[in-house]
Amino acid sequence: MVTQTDAYRVAGAPRAAARRRQKKNNIGVFGALSHVALIVWTILVVGPILWTFLASFKTNPEIVGDAPLALPNSFSWASWGRAWEKAHIGRYMLNTVLVVGVSTFFTMLFGSMAAYVLARFRFPGNRLIYYLFVSGLSFPVFLALVPLFFVVRNLGLIDTHTGVILVYIAYSLPFTVFFLTAFFKTLPQSVAEAAMMDGSSHTRTFFQIMVPMARPGLISITIFNILGQWNQYLLPIVLLSGSVEDKWLITQGIANINTNAGYEADWPGLFAALSMAILPMLIVYIVFQRQIQSGLTAGAVK
Amino acid sequence: MRHGDVGGAGRLASNKMRKYGFIFSFLVIPVVLYAIFVISPYAQAFYISLTNWRGISANPQFVGLENFTRLLSDDVFWAAVRHHALLLIAMPLITIAIALFFSFLLNLGGGSKGGRMSGVAGSKFYRVVYFFPQVLAVAVVGVLFQAIYRPDATGVLNGLLGIFHIGEVGWLINTNLALWSIMGVVIWQSVGFYVVLFSAGMSAIPSDVFEAAALDGAGRFRLFFSITLPLIWDTIQVGWVYLGIAAFDCFALVQVLSVDRGGPDNATTVLPLEIWRTAFTFSKFGYASAMGVALFFLTITFAALSLRVTRRERIEL
Numbered sequence: 071m072v073t074q075t076d077a078y079r080v081a082g083a084p085r086a087a088a089r090r091r092q093k094k095n096n097i098g099v100f101g102a103l104s105h106v107a108l109i110v111w112t113i114l115v116v117g118p119i120l121w122t123f124l125a126s127f128k129t130n131p132e133i134v135g136d137a138p139l140a141l142p143n144s145f146s147w148a149s150w151g152r153a154w155e156k157a158h159i160g161r162y163m164l165n166t167v168l169v170v171g172v173s174t175f176f177t178m179l180f181g182s183m184a185a186y187v188l189a190r191f192r193f194p195g196n197r198l199i200y201y202l203f204v205s206g207l208s209f210p211v212f213l214a215l216v217p218l219f220f221v222v223r224n225l226g227l228i229d230t231h232t233g234v235i236l237v238y239i240a241y242s243l244p245f246t247v248f249f250l251t252a253f254f255k256t257l258p259q260s261v262a263e264a265a266m267m268d269g270s271s272h273t274r275t276f277f278q279i280m281v282p283m284a285r286p287g288l289i290s291i292t293i294f295n296i297l298g299q300w301n302q303y304l305l306p307i308v309l310l311s312g313s314v315e316d317k318w319l320i321t322q323g324i325a326n327i328n329t330n331a332g333y334e335a336d337w338p339g340l341f342a343a344l345s346m347a348i349l350p351m352l353i354v355y356i357v358f359q360r361q362i363q364s365g366l367t368a369g370a371v372k
Numbered sequence: 373m374r375h376g377d378v379g380g381a382g383r384l385a386s387n388k389m390r391k392y393g394f395i396f397s398f399l400v401i402p403v404v405l406y407a408i409f410v411i412s413p414y415a416q417a418f419y420i421s422l423t424n425w426r427g428i429s430a431n432p433q434f435v436g437l438e439n440f441t442r443l444l445s446d447d448v449f450w451a452a453v454r455h456h457a458l459l460l461i462a463m464p465l466i467t468i469a470i471a472l473f474f475s476f477l478l479n480l481g482g483g484s485k486g487g488r489m490s491g492v493a494g495s496k497f498y499r500v501v502y503f504f505p506q507v508l509a510v511a512v513v514g515v516l517f518q519a520i521y522r523p524d525a526t527g528v529l530n531g532l533l534g535i536f537h538i539g540e541v542g543w544l545i546n547t548n549l550a551l552w553s554i555m556g557v558v559i560w561q562s563v564g565f566y567v568v569l570f571s572a573g574m575s576a577i578p579s580d581v582f583e584a585a586a587l588d589g590a591g592r593f594r595l596f597f598s599i600t601l602p603l604i605w606d607t608i609q610v611g612w613v614y615l616g617i618a619a620f621d622c623f624a625l626v627q628v629l630s631v632d633r634g635g636p637d638n639a640t641t642v643l644p645l646e647i648w649r650t651a652f653t654f655s656k657f658g659y660a661s662a663m664g665v666a667l668f669f670l671t672i673t674f675a676a677l678s679l680r681v682t683r684r685e686r687i688e689l
Contacts, residue, residue, distance in 0.1 A: 100592065101481075101492065104481055104492060107473070107474075107477070108474065108477060108478075108492070108494075108498055111470075111474065111498075111502065111563070112501055112502075114560065115501060115502060115504055115505055115564070116501060116504070118517070118520060118528075119505075119508075121528065122516055125519075133526070180401055180402040180405065181402065183398040183399075183401075183402065184399055184402040184403070186398065187394075187395050187398045187399055191391070191395055193391075193392065193395055199399065199403060202406070202411065203406065206406070206410050208672075208675070209414055209668065210620065210621070210644075210664075210667055210668055210671050212621075212623070212643070212644045212647045212648075212664050212667055213414060213417050213661075213664040213665065213667065213668045214410065214413035214414045214664075215413075215647060215648065215651065215660075215664065216413075216420060216647075216651050216657045216660050216661050216664070217412070217413035217414075217416035217417050217420060217661075218409065218413040219651070219652075221408065221409065221412060221413055221416075236405065236409060237409050239405055240405045240406050240408070240409035240410050241409070241410060243402055243405070243406050243410070247402070271390075271394075272390070272391070272394035273394060276398075297507055300509065301507075301508070301509035301510065301511075301512075302509075303509065303510060303511040303623075303624040303627075303628075304623055304644075304648075308648070308652065320509075321509045321511040321512065321624075322511070324509075324511060324512055324515055325511045325514070325515060325627075327515075337519075340515070341519075344512055344515060344516055347509060347512045348508055348512060351507045351508060351509070352504065352507065352508075354507070355503070355504070355507040356500075359500055359503070362503075362507075363499070363503070363568050
């Protein structure tokens, strides 16, 4: 029996080896092809971004000339200065930092307060308020666009940063409340109870015990709100009209340079402006990419 | 004894007061902000869509369904709806196909090592890089792609084609091509997100399933089509719904990138753009709101239908 198997094994060995070799070869071809595909997509993704940075150092003829893909002849930061000063990108950038900073801070404050109460306390109307917030996730904002404009105008807040900030906070609440409610539910009950036993008030328990415990969740939702609000385009163009150009935000500023570019075409300046808008978000992403990728999928994959 | 009871009830009552006072103080600001800026506009939109409000008259006149009947014979509206239909079919299919292919390579393409399935070499790097476009503002991406799609030899794409002596293509000025060019940008931007999404789904599959399949001699194609695909079906469905809802938006990209905002000759217009233009350029607020209501029902119908149609028996592991 043993010898028989051994004999079979010996006889089968070359064939098995040949099959293995063929299989390895298959993997080799497949592996090579898949690497080609992956590299091609990498180039497609990185190429345009890299090209933007390079073009910001070029001169007008270099960009609009016959070889749009060539490297710049010399690196000069002049176009960055022009974009910052003359195209007001510096002003738009500061406006955006102010608006997004303030509104993200208050989105997180109010959002976590509401989420904490909805997650940890039983009271009549709890579910109703929760579902009101969550239903905001599924409505297209374009449905609300016209009335929203008039609500903001009737409050005297049209063309003001205060108006934009309040609207940003309100429209970030559904997402923030939804995720933070789920997050607060996962935190252990015992620590908060112990604090209450020691005579800590509800408010103090929240700020000194629950918020530090919820830090990982708060950080990823904060990053999402920063990215989402920084990249917002529709709300600024509706709430900050053409008559208050000095209050504009970065996305509408850039779209506007582009519209005007046909006349005085300062292409390096345009690309410097684009680079300035791209860089901060790319840095935020690279620093926090772990939180962003895990946070994104937490809600979608069971 | 009696006194003690009263004191206990009093303490209980004050505890309860304290609790409700706290709940109220924490909820009042977020709920009021939300009611003013989100709930009330949504509610008003339905009413405004039944009026002929043009922003000047203090009292908009109630016109019933007139706006909606006018919508039915509005060519631009139907053009926009057709574009959404095309986006709704093509965009999710292409994006999901590309993203599934890459996430399979990045998670399972490397074969099994020490009993665990692994991705091809460098998969962490690819996963980080593919996500880049997702963090860029759509308005910025729109401006960037204008330079890439420029119709003459100065455009990046036409410059590249020129190297191979292929004639210039009017990416955005050819009415048959423009919407596809814009869809290409949407796909370029979203693939990274779905690679991350599907990767998370694939990493949740227990590795012994793959081991058993590999022992039975299943090749890569079998591993993908017979095992991976059914097991991450739920995640694909989520992705499908996200992409479908995105197909009803596309506002920023069309507004920034297309010729004449929705052109040439309405070849790329979408409902959100028409809503914005009807309201803030032509001041027809009632009509714009009617379009908003139509968009709302289209979105809701799509979400409900796709959840029903793509529902399958969940495979329990």
